[in-house]
Amino acid sequence: xxxxxxxxxxxxxxxxxxxxxxxxxxxxxxxxxxxxxxxxxxxxxxxxxxxxxxxxxxxxxxxxxxxxxxxxxxxxxxxxxxxxxxxxxxx
Amino acid sequence: xxxxxxxxxxxxxxxxxxxxxxxxxxxxxxxxxxxxxxxxxxxxxxxxxxxxxxxxxxxxxxxxxxxxxxxxxxxxxxxxxxxxxxx
Numbered sequence: 001x002x003x004x005x006x007x008x009x010x011x012x013x014x015x016x017x018x019x020x021x022x023x024x025x026x027x028x029x030x031x032x033x034x035x036x037x038x039x040x041x042x043x044x045x046x047x048x049x050x051x052x053x054x055x056x057x058x059x060x061x062x063x064x065x066x067x068x069x070x071x072x073x074x075x076x077x078x079x080x081x082x083x084x085x086x087x088x089x090x091x
Numbered sequence: 092x093x094x095x096x097x098x099x100x101x102x103x104x105x106x107x108x109x110x111x112x113x114x115x116x117x118x119x120x121x122x123x124x125x126x127x128x129x130x131x132x133x134x135x136x137x138x139x140x141x142x143x144x145x146x147x148x149x150x151x152x153x154x155x156x157x158x159x160x161x162x163x164x165x166x167x168x169x170x171x172x173x174x175x176x177x178x
Contacts, residue, residue, distance in 0.1 A: 031123035038119050038142060045145050049112035056104030059097060 115141070 001009075020026050021036045028036060080090050118141045125131050135141075 034123040034138075035120055041142060041145055042115065042119050044149070045115050046112055049108040049115075051108075053105050053108035053112075056101045056106075056108060059101030060105060062097075062101075 115145075 018036070018039060021028055024033075083090060118135050118138070122132065122135055122138070
């Protein structure tokens with residue numbers, strides 16, 4: 001089973017369960033039936049918050065990488081020289 | 092280390108994300124279990140807004156992204172049409 005098939009199956013399964021609860025094919029006790037219709041939106045909002053939080057955390061804890069910095073500068077220099085040889089100038 | 096201002100922005104994004112998640116989860120998942128008239132309800136607007144605000148934001152955000160993409164595509168098509176005319 002490919003990853004795509006797996007994800008699709010999971011999606012269809014959760015949607016099916018949610019629809020069953022939504023249309024009261026399986027009954028839900030009192031305050032929960034107020035929550036059921038809002039669940040997909042809650043998932044989307046939480047996912048957005050998770051993405052923003054992960055980005056923020058990675059920015060906050062980013063460490064300088066000295067060796068990678070120098071090797072990158074060297075590669076940029078080599079690329080510039082190589083392109084200059086073919087008539088392209090980059091500042 | 093990322094420079095001072097970058098770290099601050101990263102931290103700010105993290106705090107906003109946490110606050111949004113906590114507030115929204117409390118609003119949608121917890122408040123239905125709290126009896127009417129409990130003072131906790133004062134902290135939250137009526138529940139219809141818990142649906143309206145994210146939906147409006149998603150539609151507006153999607154509209155902005157779509158408009159930007161359309162603008163770029165039209166600009167590219169115009170450039171190509173201009174080029175093929177002068178050829």
